[in-house]
Amino acid sequence: MHIRDAVAEDVPAILALYNHAVRSTTAAWTNAEETLDDRLTWFEGRKSKGLPVIVAVDGRNQVAGFASYGPFRAKEGYRFTAEHTVYVDPERHRQGIGRILMVRLIDIAKSGGMHVLVGGVDADNGASIALHESLGFEISGRLPQTGTKFGRWLDLVFMTLVLNAGRSAPAPVS
Template identity: 30%
Template sequence: MKIRSCLTTDAHQLVEIYNHFILNSTATFEEAIIDVDEMINRIASISSNYPFLVCESDEQIMGYAYAVRWKERSAYRYSLETTVYVRPNHQREGVGRLLYLELLEQLRLRGFHCGLAGITLPNRPSVEFHESLGFEKVGQLKQVGFKFGEWIDVGYWQIIL
């Protein structure tokens, strides 16, 4: 497995991974699948300012992670929201951990101060994963998302880089 910067040519495989989560989970609050062109736009937009990484093995993207600005106001410029998605058949193989460790290191090297992760609740595996990396729970918003006919809470975990 190797971690590298995401390229727009990775978009097809990222769409496969992400659309699975759109259709089958509350890990994302998007409800309509996206196409390759949309993913290319997202990769280009995010990677122009922040780390966008993939984990690759034998030319297959096993997962990806990136960071985006937390909020638009200038005082938030050192705080980023972090995200990771791992291909369903490669979860619990260390892919997410490798991606996140490299993402957090790149954020530190670029001078960012705070990483934030939003986790739909309940989601014990994601909570345990983030806490194992040093994230701490800092808050919870009740019933802020509505997907699959249910109201969903979102918790926020934070790490000081």
């Protein structure tokens, strides 16, 4: 498996992975599948802001997963905190693809000046929680029954990783 920056030609595969999660899992708390135009707009928006979109590809250059991060919240006080997302082809789960994507995303975040990565995970997704914990993330909060999907309430677990422990807080933005 090889990790590289995503290119526009990867967007249909990224879209397929995302829409599968919308249809079949509680990873995306929506029932609305995206169109190719929606995902291209997302991709171009991330790239224009210098935000990473990376893919894991196999020896035939087929996308097996993708990861990205974006702003956690809009206010300037959160500018060193990013919320990430990772999706892996369901036929390739438990092959370490999510881990290699996350390790690379963590490296990108550190080198890009981020201070904290946040993951919002369905509390019932034990595999994702275990993956995050194995990478040093901690459960920082649980928001009970904050979402619904498939006719049931879902709890949201926030998982955080401080990337640069001991880093001094920056001067205020004027």
